[in-house]
Amino acid sequence: MSFTNTEYQHFIPQFILKNYSYPFQCPKAEHKGRKKCKCKHEKDKFPGDLVVNCVDLTPPRFRLETYPRKRIFGAPNMYNDPAKTVSHEQRRIETMFGKMESQASTIFRRIVKNHEAGDAAVTLTRIERDLLRKFLFLLKYRGSGFHQRFYHDKPEDYCSNDRELLLEYMKEHHFSTPRDVWYHNLETIMNLEMDPERKWMRELPRKMFFDDAYWFIMHCEMYYMAICTPSEVTDEFILTDNCYNVFEGPSTFIRDATGKMIAGYHAGYHEFAPISPRLIIVLRNLALPNPEEDYDWEISRARNDALWSSFQRVYGEDTKSMLEDLPIKKCRNNYSEIINGEAHPVAGYDGKFRPTDKFHFTYHPIKNGHVNTINNIFLDNACGISTIAYRNKENIKHILESYVSGPCDSHKIVGGDNPDSRYSFMRGLETLAKHLGSQKPLVWRTMKMVPTISTRLPTDKQLEFRRVMQSENGRSPVAIFLTLYMKLGGKALFDRDVPQAGKMVHFQSVIESLSVGCSEMIQLRNKLIISTMFMASYCSRYWLYLKLLRKEQFGYCDATQDEVDLLVIEEVREGPEDIFAQTSQLYTENALNNLMRITVLNDIVTRKYMIETLWIESFSTKYTVSHALFYSIIFARPGKIRDCGIPDVELLAKREEEGLRTEGIRGGLFHLPFGSEEEHLELMVRVHVRSNFQVAMGGKAEDGLLRELEDVFFRLTFPTPPLD
Structure with a gap:
């Protein structure tokens, strides 16, 4: 579809270009105003119009030029949506950019003016700072490189290294073209409310293409x-x-x-x-x-x-x-x-x-x-x-x-698939520098x-994936593992999800190491950021991440390996998180990742500190680890069972808690050396819920699975003392 009107749309805002510009003066009439100059001029380059000094990098030779500010760092109809027929709908992205640029420009102008006034610093509120961080990401994400990445009419024309993931995302969310995904992502980020509590970090990956949402979070927080x-x-x-x-x-x-x-x-x-x-x-x-x-x-x-x-x-x-x-x-x-x-x-x-x-x-x-x-x-x-802008000649x-x-x-390394192009580029800059009076030769190297x-080719991976799934009618350990992976929403992209999960483990270990010695506030903030970011992952990838995290914690091998093989399954196959994968239909939206997280982290801690008899040790005044560790396992990490994310269990827990508050705690309080009366009440609620768990959940899953879920849920996820 062709657009009725052609509009030059900038990927670098004009309020930034203005800082590089100056009023044009006609060399033949330097002292005459715009109206008095009789020379012919190109559009937007009359005396008094703002122009920018540029290095033009288009062939056949690099050269210095002076271009109108309005005609650089943009392209015709760059953000216009050809799928729309009405003009204002075609321009909706450009219109949104205009509104956001208006808000951001006031902050940028203050930064520039305060500096010009000689101030040592500029002060921003949290709202202004977050808007600035969002805008900086959009300067990256709206640019010419991403226009080349996404602006395609056909899905098969998309060729970036996340091709399989994006095509799968398009299929699941009913996008017709990669361009539609780009526009949706841009709109989502521009509409994002970055609340101080950082709830937005959990919500954003559910609203747009996950990998790019994760990138935005990293850009703002890391x-x-x-x-x-x-x-x-x-x-x-x-x-x-x-x-x-x-x-x-x-x-x-x-x-x-x-x-x-x-x-x-x-x-x-x-x-x-x-x-x-x-x-x-x-x-x-x-x-x-x-x-x-x-x-x-x-x-x-x-x-x-x-x-x-x-x-x-x-x-x-x-x-x-x-x-x-x-x-x-x-x-x-x-x-x-x-x-x-x-x-x-x-x-x-x-x-x-x-x-x-x-x-x-x-x-x-x-x-x-x-x-x-x-x-x-x-x-x-x-x-x-095509263009380099500068201020002073x-x-x-x-x-x-x-x-x-x-x-x-x-710098200046020649190699790759097209070394001639890079070498010609560097020689072009050398020639231009010599034309300006430089006597220094080009220094470069090859590598x-x-x-x-x-x-391996994607088709090879998919064939291997299918072959493993079909082996022994799906009864092999690897096939069972992959069945759970698929049940959690995983596709034939296992070779992409494992490295991604490994990078998550690696990133977490780096941040935790860097937090050593920092204040408790900084350590808690870092843990919150990592937890919130990762929990927004697809369930299948988060499940793999938890398995690799446990593997890395106990030093089985490097969880960040890049060459993926299905044999990695043999080292991370079984874990208590698997029962949640097997019963994934029982949980409310967004609850599954949290339940798996609590379970795996409690499993890691109890195994790491060899806490085999949790309740004997935690009730005792003679303990081998700190009360704070027990408190984290029992109360801090899981929270209240009435908010667990299993509707039938939540209903049962609320009913039991109301009864205990009304009738009093039957059987008295547990004598923990730590924990408030409210937390002792929580333990009694868990005891009562466990005694009625099978009845409340009857028919929701196979009996064997429910028994296994009950064991993991009350032993690790929401630790519950024995009835005696």
């Missing part, structure tokens, strides 16, 4: 935001088509089903968002050094060991961040203070996040070397794009020269890009 400015007045940050998609950190490569080499896993140490020639927002991975958390040598060593040992295993021993020594810190807020270099909650703080919380972002001055490194990262990723030669003649340890992850 990086901290800092604002940088060049310390030297002659330095500036450039702007490229894809600068908001660029990261700094190691990456791997894989070959897809067609044999083409594509990007695989990557570790984003830093991400970037230029907002003016003199200001850039840097997102820094929480795993990297932080002076206010690394004040203690033991904490610093734990952070380094956790980070580098984990990343070296995946990306090689030489992996490191080029910007590790970037002089930035986390922003300050109104509910914590720095004491002896360490962050502590202020007196009286109740641990709750509020919309009115204040965050104070310092303008961090960075030296020429760091500015060059960031610009070099942008230039190194500019191969294949005096600076562009030095910017290009720094890249062309600088070190090539992490064979060997895929670090070997993958």
